[in-house]
């Protein structure tokens with residue numbers, strides 16, 4: 001039997017069994033994203049998915065959790081039945097998670113979200129990217145800050161929620177507004193996790209053409225300054241983490257800063273201290289590189 005692996009999943013789902021419910025993305029228009037550009041969106045047949053569910057353990061013998069692909073599986077017409085069958089046939093699964101588009105969750109009926117929770121969906125990964133209206137418009141996110149807040153509120157009632165933030169997405173030009181307005185959205189949406197990704201410009205994407213015209217990429221120092229504003233202004237209780245290599249800073253090929261991680265607001269002071277220490281190093285060291293620089297030189301893979 002051939003198994004249809006989803007091509008992408010969050011790093012926190014590295015150990016999860018992967019179940020592809022849809023192929024591609026319903027939106028596929030975000031300016032920074034190249035993930036599903038060559039893929040026409042489709043819902044996989046329920047029969048095909050059910051066959052894979054029956055054999056999931058054979059493909060993922062060590063997994064304890066499961067992740068539903070690709071980018072917006074909640075739109076599948078049989079999603080409740082699929083999650084129910086997944087749980088029924090695989091009682092070893094401790095947690096089921098999925099990516100979800102903010103606008104989809106913001107508009108989803110309460111009953112549907114409740115049904116998904118009842119059959120065993122536990123966590124949603126939602127790309128906030130930015131809480132700033134101008135940036136959301138510029139990147140073609142297809143969601144407003146109000147959608148993001150509603151998505152967070154709706155989802156939080158039934159699931160654990162991760163929000164993703166792209167550091168540097170507004171460039172030097174919108175550094176402050178990007179961080180402040182994103183903190184405002186986080187404070188209202190109250191996700192359980194805020195996960196930071198520093199902007200990686202992917203060749204061939206619309207965002208690549210904006211660089212130098214609409215946005216100026218951040219220096220390592222600016223990267224840290226934006227991170228500091230974000231951490232300073234999130235007041236809701238959440239776990240904040242830079243759990244991706246794109247956030248690292250390097251000197252002589254060694255990472256000296258690997259982001260900040262901790263509970264906000266309780267661990268804010270310690271996290272700000274870590275950022276201040278990194279800022280001091282950036283100011284005294286020569287040739288500090290960020291992950292994009294390192295990736296271009298082939299020294300890391302992102």
Ligand code: SF4
Nearest residue numbers: 025028029030033071
């Ligand atoms: S919604 Fe997600 S997968 Fe779809 S284009 Fe935007 S970032 Fe990419």
